[in-house]
Amino acid sequence: xxxxxxxxxxxxxxxxxxxxxxxxxxxxxxxxxxxxxxxxxxxxxxxxxxxxxxxxxxxxxxxxxxxxxxxxxxxxxxxxxxxxxxxxxxxxxxxxxxxxxxxxxxxxxxxxxx
Amino acid sequence: xxxxxxxxxxxxxxxxxxxxxxxxxxxxxxxxxxxxxxxxxxxxxxxxxxxxxxxxxxxxxxxxxxxxxxxxxxxxxxxxxxxxxxxxxxxxxxxxxxxxxxxxxxxxxxxxxx
Numbered sequence: 001x002x003x004x005x006x007x008x009x010x011x012x013x014x015x016x017x018x019x020x021x022x023x024x025x026x027x028x029x030x031x032x033x034x035x036x037x038x039x040x041x042x043x044x045x046x047x048x049x050x051x052x053x054x055x056x057x058x059x060x061x062x063x064x065x066x067x068x069x070x071x072x073x074x075x076x077x078x079x080x081x082x083x084x085x086x087x088x089x090x091x092x093x094x095x096x097x098x099x100x101x102x103x104x105x106x107x108x109x110x111x112x113x114x
Numbered sequence: 115x116x117x118x119x120x121x122x123x124x125x126x127x128x129x130x131x132x133x134x135x136x137x138x139x140x141x142x143x144x145x146x147x148x149x150x151x152x153x154x155x156x157x158x159x160x161x162x163x164x165x166x167x168x169x170x171x172x173x174x175x176x177x178x179x180x181x182x183x184x185x186x187x188x189x190x191x192x193x194x195x196x197x198x199x200x201x202x203x204x205x206x207x208x209x210x211x212x213x214x215x216x217x218x219x220x221x222x223x224x225x226x227x228x
Contacts, residue, residue: 032214043118043204043219044157051214090156100145100208100215101170104156 002027002093006105014113019063019078021108023091026072033074034092034102035065044090050074061085086112118220120205126226129195135223137188137205145208146188147217148180150201157204163188164210195227 007022025031032051036044048059055067065076074091088109092102118139127133137146145164149157162170163182171180177199179191188205202224206217 034216036219041202041222041224043120043221044206045219046216049214049216094215100210100217101159101162102215102217107154107156109154 002031002095002103004091004093004103004105006089006091006108008108009106010109010111012111012113013081015083016080019076019081019085019110021076021089021091021110023065023074023076023105024072025074025091025093027093027095029095032094033065033067034094035059035063035074035076036090036092038088038090038107040087047076047089081110081112083112083114086110118205118207118218120203120220120223122223123221124224124226126228127192127195128228129197131195132191132193134192135190135203135205135225137190137220138186139207139218139220140186141207141209141218142185143207143218144185144210146182147206147208148188148190149204149206150199151204151222152201161190192225195225197227200225200227 003026005024034049035047038044048057050067058064063078088107090107091105121136148160151157160174161180166182177194181189202222204222205220208217
């Protein structure tokens with residue numbers, strides 16, 4: 001079975017500060033890992049994904065994540081937060097295969113203070 | 115065209131009404147999904163269609179009836195809903211035949227049941 005744990009339901013940073021959102025996964029097979037962002041009353045937008053091609057994955061809007069198999073982690077980072085980064089962030093895992101279902105974490109709400 | 119569209123954006127209905135949600139994509143994706151999302155929660159999988167056939171029904175009450183009339187269109191028919199069914203309903207699609215299982219999400223329909 002696969003699962004995702006996001007540590008911290010709410011993270012608050014100052015504008016210009018480092019953003020670090022944590023995600024740990026559990027999977028019995030090599031996983032595919034995703035970070036999605038959701039702005040209020042909108043759908044989910046893919047930030048980045050890990051598909052085993054490279055352990056350091058760069059995404060949109062200056063975000064990146066590093067896959068660490070030994071730590072079963074896929075933390076999301078951004079060097080300098082912007083006010084527009086305030087949103088809900090979901091980490092998700094998929095085992096691949098024909099069904100391709102995503103297993104979501106509970107989400108982390110990011111607040112950015114001016 | 116790289117987007118998933120959903121109509122209507124907002125829907126208010128009484129418990130005795132019948133209404134439908136519509137989802138459309140023209141990316142050639144042959145897997146399509148319905149999710150329900152309550153406030154401050156991750157999306158919860160309802161139905162999966164693969165090649166226009168229902169492949170997963172996550173024990174959803176029969177007052178929700180999905181339909182996939184063709185490879186581009188997905189409907190969710192609603193009848194005799196309860197106030198607790200009020201939520202954001204998200205549609206997603208996925209390209210089959212690739213391994214990473216990235217899902218593309220629509221903007222959602224905000225449903226309110228009175």
